[in-house]
Amino acid sequence: MEAKKTFFNLPEEKQKRVLETALEEFSEKGYEGASINLIVSKLGIAKGSIYQYFTDKKSLFLFIFDYAVELVRKTLKQVKQETREQPTFERIRRSLLAGVDFIERHPFIYRGYLKMMFEREAPFRQELLQRIRLFSSEYLTSLLMEGREKAEIRKDIDLETMVFLLDAVMDRFLQAYAISYLDSGLNLNRMKRPEIERHVNEIVELMRKGIGK
């Protein structure tokens, strides 16, 4: 457990406010860059107080990380359930849209994840990232394997290669939606839902049929 008991004695509202404020700071500045001074001043509490809740910066970070991972895990699980009976490419489509919705609801979580990907400094970075990427790749692998059983997915190419492609495209799509400058030409960033959906459809169709011929 990374938080002290004092933290859990706080009214739930305040707990959430602390978490959200710290999450915002971490996701914007990264682990090293995030400033405890700024967090407490944004919260309007004394610096000492935050150290009543968490032993140090690291444990605050890890606590938030767990909180975020749990949210992602739940979301993925739910989509998987809901689309159980549907064709594979429809499931992929839905997954991508679920990602868009998730970013809309929790913008700082996804940005924090991206920040971490390219930071050396975050504590346990390697382990934490592997944790995330593992269940992302497990998710896609199981999707594709079920797709193969239904003969919707080709069998003459390595499953891992396909997972790699899917992962790359989906992740980049969400990055483009969340950050801008990352979409190569398309302007996902400012689009409204119907347009987003059109692009999701097109990109999924493209992954199905390929660029060639």
Added chain:
Amino acid sequence: MEAKKTFFNLPEEKQKRVLETALEEFSEKGYEGASINLIVSKLGIAKGSIYQYFTDKKSLFLFIFDYAVELVRKTLKQVKQETREQPTFERIRRSLLAGVDFIERHPFIYRGYLKMMFEREAPFRQELLQRIRLFSSEYLTSLLMEGREKAEIRKDIDLETMVFLLDAVMDRFLQAYAISYLDSGLNLNRMKRPEIERHVNEIVELMRKGIGK
């Protein structure tokens, strides 16, 4: 011009040593995280000296950025030239391999680029990134357009969507090669050239034919 004349009066060897040392620091820690103190101590010169060469941290960074961009631009141009007469997918294959070679030769440049993608702090970040991403996407667009003329590339899907996919997959491939934890399953990181080539072939083949059916 971001460097002072004193810098250019230095023996070329020392100029390069300064640039490479600073590049390494920036690419590992990002703009904010990089420490001038560390750079000068690694160089074995006094702190004041670096301020004889560059007016401040920002101009040092921008100078290095230009230096790096020029290297990338040249490399891309050369590949484009060399593969002029070849089939589109062969050109894509070659481009990806050129990326791998580039990382091998200049590991800090590519990492620096990744660092910047998710940093808010770097000066002129937006403009600089757009500069890079623009010529990456121009490069791919022209590749695909020429491919369409030769009827090697499908015409029933937006060119931009295809560029997006290509860009996403190629970039992710290089990330996986440069950083690890990013390959979803494949272990590009530790592979030797022949294996890398096998994966490049497979991934390009997959982009051509698609995942479906």
Added chain:
DNA sequence: GGTCTTTGTGACCACCTGGTCATTTTTAAG
């Protein structure tokens, strides 16, 4: 030698960092 300019130096500055802790304030119990 002497003189003038260019380059190198590191103590110093103001400011910010994560973290501490003696002290005060708030809350709860009797």
Added chain:
DNA sequence: CTTAAAAATGACCAGGTGGTCACAAAGACC
């Protein structure tokens, strides 16, 4: 109202940051 425990506070600390500047060293020319 008293007492004891729990929580909030902010001055303070050591250590880091980018940047400055008076001075010393080195070169260049006569």
